Amino acid sequence: MQRTHATSDTRTAFAAHQVSKLFFGGDGPLWALRDMSLHVAGGSFTCIVGPSGCGKSTLLRILAGLEEASSGEVVRPEDDGAHPATAFVFQDSGVLPWLTVLDNVLFGLPPGNRRERVAVAREWLARTGLSGFESAYPHQLSGGMRQRVAISRAFATGSPCLLMDEPLGALDAQTRMLMQEELLALCEAERKTVVFVTHSLEEALLLGDRVILVSARPGRVRTEVEVPFDRPRSPDVQHHAEFVDLRFHLWDVLRDEVGTERAEA
Amino acid sequence: MKQYVERTVDALGEEVVRAETRRRRWLRRRDVVLAVLTPTLALLAWQWAASVDVIDARTFPPPTRTLTKAVEMIGSGELPRDLLATVLRLLGGYLPAAAAGILVGLAMGSWRALGAALGPLFAALYALPKIAVLPLLLLVFGLGDTPRILAVAITVFFVTQINAQSAVRQIDPRTMELARAYRVRGWRRLCLVLVPASLPQMFTGLRVAVGLGVVVTIAVEFVAADEGIGYLIWNSWQLFQPERMYVGLMAAALLGATLTGVVSAFGWLVMPWRRQPATGRPRQSRNGETAL
Ligand SMILES: Nc1ncnc2c1ncn2[C@@H]1O[C@H](COP(=O)(O)OP(=O)(O)OP(=O)(O)O)[C@@H](O)[C@H]1O
Ligand SMILES: [Mg+2]
Numbered sequence: 001m002q003r004t005h006a007t008s009d010t011r012t013a014f015a016a017h018q019v020s021k022l023f024f025g026g027d028g029p030l031w032a033l034r035d036m037s038l039h040v041a042g043g044s045f046t047c048i049v050g051p052s053g054c055g056k057s058t059l060l061r062i063l064a065g066l067e068e069a070s071s072g073e074v075v076r077p078e079d080d081g082a083h084p085a086t087a088f089v090f091q092d093s094g095v096l097p098w099l100t101v102l103d104n105v106l107f108g109l110p111p112g113n114r115r116e117r118v119a120v121a122r123e124w125l126a127r128t129g130l131s132g133f134e135s136a137y138p139h140q141l142s143g144g145m146r147q148r149v150a151i152s153r154a155f156a157t158g159s160p161c162l163l164m165d166e167p168l169g170a171l172d173a174q175t176r177m178l179m180q181e182e183l184l185a186l187c188e189a190e191r192k193t194v195v196f197v198t199h200s201l202e203e204a205l206l207l208g209d210r211v212i213l214v215s216a217r218p219g220r221v222r223t224e225v226e227v228p229f230d231r232p233r234s235p236d237v238q239h240h241a242e243f244v245d246l247r248f249h250l251w252d253v254l255r256d257e258v259g260t261e262r263a264e265a
Numbered sequence: 266m267k268q269y270v271e272r273t274v275d276a277l278g279e280e281v282v283r284a285e286t287r288r289r290r291w292l293r294r295r296d297v298v299l300a301v302l303t304p305t306l307a308l309l310a311w312q313w314a315a316s317v318d319v320i321d322a323r324t325f326p327p328p329t330r331t332l333t334k335a336v337e338m339i340g341s342g343e344l345p346r347d348l349l350a351t352v353l354r355l356l357g358g359y360l361p362a363a364a365a366g367i368l369v370g371l372a373m374g375s376w377r378a379l380g381a382a383l384g385p386l387f388a389a390l391y392a393l394p395k396i397a398v399l400p401l402l403l404l405v406f407g408l409g410d411t412p413r414i415l416a417v418a419i420t421v422f423f424v425t426q427i428n429a430q431s432a433v434r435q436i437d438p439r440t441m442e443l444a445r446a447y448r449v450r451g452w453r454r455l456c457l458v459l460v461p462a463s464l465p466q467m468f469t470g471l472r473v474a475v476g477l478g479v480v481v482t483i484a485v486e487f488v489a490a491d492e493g494i495g496y497l498i499w500n501s502w503q504l505f506q507p508e509r510m511y512v513g514l515m516a517a518a519l520l521g522a523t524l525t526g527v528v529s530a531f532g533w534l535v536m537p538w539r540r541q542p543a544t545g546r547p548r549q550s551r552n553g554e555t556a557l
Contacts, residue, residue, distance in 0.1 A: 066442055079448070088446040090439065098461035098538045107457060108447045137538040157447070 002062075002069040006078040013161055013193040014040040014063050019072030020218075021058050032058045033069075034218035042160075045187060045194045047204035049250065050214030050222070051258045056197045057091055059219065060163050063195065064088050077161055084110070087154035089164040091197075094150030095138045101125065101149050102134040108153040124152040128182070144175040151179075155186065161193040169199065180206060181235055188232050201250050205243055206235065213253055216261035223253050326508050334508035335515070343497075348516055350493040354410060355482045355524075358417025363471055366422045370429025370467075375459065380430065391423040396484050403488075413485040420481045421474040428470025432463030465539070468532040475528050479521040494520070 002019075021033040032055040040046050040063075048056050061067040064086050065076060077085035087108065095104050105121040125131060128148040138146050147170055154162055168176045168183075184207060187194055198204050204211045208227050215222040225246060229237045237243050308328045314320045315327035338344040373380040373387075395416055402412035436459070444450075444458045486495020494517050501510035533540065 061442075064446060066446055084448050086446075088443075090443060090446075092439070094443070096440065096443070096458070096461075098464075098536070099457065103457075107449060110448065111453060139538065153447075 002071065003073045004065075005073070005075045011041055012039065012075060013042040013044075013077055014038070014195065015073075015075035016059070016063065016069075017073040017075075019059075019062060019069045019074060021055065021062065021067070022070040031218035033062075034220055036072075036214075036220050038212065038221060040193060040195055042193050043191055045196065045207060045209045047208035047211045048195065048197045048214060049199065049201060049204050049211060049254065050219060051216050051254070051261055052199070053261075054214050054217050054257075055219030056214055057165050059214075060088075060165050060195060060197055064163050082110070083158040083160070085159060086161045086163055087157040087159040089150050089154045089162070089167040091165040091169065094153075095146050097138050100135050100137055101130060101141070104138070104149050105153045105156050108157045120156050120158075121152070124156040125149075127155075127186070128152045144171045144179070147171060148179070151183075155190070159192075162187075162195070164194065164196045166197050166199065168203065176203075177235070183207060184233060184235075201247050201254070202238060205246055205250075206233070206238060211246075211250065213250060213257075216257045216264075222257060223250075225250065324507055326511065331508050331511040331515070335512045338509070338512055344512065344516065347492055347494050347497045347513075348520070351482055351486065351495065351520065354414055354486075354493065355417060355478050355520075357410075358414045358482070359421050359475065359478045362418035362421035363425045363474060366425025366470070366474075367429045367467060369422075370426040370470075371433055371455075371459065371463070373426070374430040374433025374463070380434075384430070387423065387426060391427055395420040395481055399485055399488065413482070413490070416485050417478050417481050420477050424474040424477060425467070425470045428473075429463060429467050432466035432470075433459060435466070436462045461536075464532070464536055468528065468536075471532075472525055472528050475524045476521055479517065479524065483517055 016036055016038045019033055019036045020031065023030045023032050036055070036059060038059075048059070050056055058067060062069050062074060063076060065074075066088070079085045096107065099107060102118070102121055102125070105125060106117055109117045109120065122131075122134065125134060128151060130145060130148055130152065133141065133145065138149070141149070147167060151164075151167055154164070168179050171179060180203060187207070194207075196204070196207060198207075201211075205227055210227060211225050213222045213224070214220070227246070228242060229240070311320075311325070312327045312329060315322045315325055335344065369383075373383055398419065399412065399416050402415050406412040406415070440458060440462060444454050449457060482493070483495035483498070486493035487499045490496045494513050498510055498513035498517070501507070501513060
């Protein structure tokens with residue numbers, strides 16, 4: 001069974017000790033995670049990469065408390081009065097089709113003074129370039145704009161910790177690069193604790209303080225690299241020789257993992 | 266942060282908008298014309314067939330005679346009286362039963378134990394033809410309006426309840442997870458997630474229920490009633506007055522179509538996110554191009 005603790009020291013935001021997760025799917029039980037251990041320091045930006053289906057989303061949902069681990073220990077921050085401790089950006093379906101853009105952002109804000117909540121929501125919509133679309137419905141937006149609504153909601157909560165599951169995955173390459181720059185600026189300005197799942201090694205190295213590579217299913221930490229580039233960071237670091245080296249190193253390991261999975265399948 | 270969206274429509278944009286608006290208006294008009302044309306042609310054919318004796322004008326009187334009869338019955342107050350009696354019975358059963366069906370359905374969809382306790386029982390009752398319980402209701406409540414309104418109410422209740430329940434059960438689990446992740450609980454969860462997510466299917470139930478409600482109201486009026494559209498039709502058969510019977514049938518058809526339309530219009534009102542824009546207001550892409 002999972003044991004849960006509230007974060008006690010200020011340096012740890014999230015921690016997982018020997019966390020395993022068993023799913024009961026159509027073709028019998030399946031280990032999504034096996035003895036996964038991980039430590040996320042407060043104020044750090046941690047990127048998680050790994051082959052598809054290795055349990056990245058599952059790990060994030062366990063850290064958020066949306067899913068119960070089958071065994072192991074989880075440490076997560078507790079909600080304080082004003083802000084929920086964590087805000088989640090989902091891999092898909094992050095916006096509700098029956099709410100307007102503004103109401104979708106308000107959805108994430110705790111009930112209270114309507115005028116203040118609207119002001120906060122509008123501010124974040126403006127910062128993600130969605131001013132003028134407050135009363136539009138999601139089906140009237142492009143995929144990238146919908147994703148920005150989901151990101152605005154997460155930031156608007158004022159939560160100190162953000163858990164993002166491939167928030168830029170559905171975007172075209174150009175929008176994605178612009179959003180990466182924006183995220184970089186937002187996160188550096190806000191000093192939040194971020195756990196960020198992505199499939200893109202470049203994105204992970206550009207945004208993260210640390211990149212954790214998860215093994216093929218059942219997922220556990222395969223390798224971990226510290227990203228040495230200073231902040232504030234600009235997208236130009238991608239031309240750095242060290243960046244290219246790190247990227248190759250990660251790809252080497254990842255290729256192995258994807259390979260074992262293919263071989264088993 | 267950069268401002269990506271410029272909301273200006275240039276001349277080309279205006280042009281495209283006008284063309285799109287014209288196209289949609291033309292499509293809408295064509296639909297209306299077609300919808301009117303088909304029944305009109307059918308009635309004309311009937312009129313012609315009855316006048317040249319292809320069909321028996323005693324059992325299939327030409328539409329003009331039915332129309333004359335209808336005007337006469339409206340003038341004498343007979344048709345409005347019967348129509349009013351039917352509408353009152355129908356609404357008297359429909360409105361409370363639909364409200365109760367939605368509430369019970371939502372509750373059964375939200376609380377698994379309640380759904381398990383009542384689901385199979387309700388499914389069995391749902392399958393029972395409601396008109397078959399009318400004798401029982403007459404036995405219990407006597408010959409007044411109560412058993413007739415109850416028969417309508419029972420029909421409507423089960424249809425709306427079953428649709429509301431399955432609407433809640435079919436909500437995407439990821440949507441519920443989103444609510445949980447953002448601490449949206451209780452009343453807010455009901456108003457922001459459960460109800461809007463179930464509205465489309467709830468309205469399907471409400472539309473089906475209104476049609477069935479008309480059927481059951483007319484059917485219960487066949488038996489031991491002295492006013493109402495059902496009584497009108499039945500009595501016309503007994504007195505062999507085919508024109509009067511056709512007036513009753515037309516009134517029943519129009520009533521069903523009107524009420525279904527009212528329910529649909531209500532659905533359009535409460536689900537703004539499902540509306541297609543009526544006029545082609547352009548969406549702006551990043552550099553101000555018009556993207557329709
Ligand atoms: N609710 C569930 N029931 C059964 N199996 C599940 C469930 N959720 C996830 N799984 C399984 O657990 C494994 C890990 O899923 P998860 O969504 O965490 O992968 P992922 O690493 O996020 O993949 P991707 O990169 O493609 O999003 C998958 O094999 C999936 O089939
Ligand atoms: Mg995933």
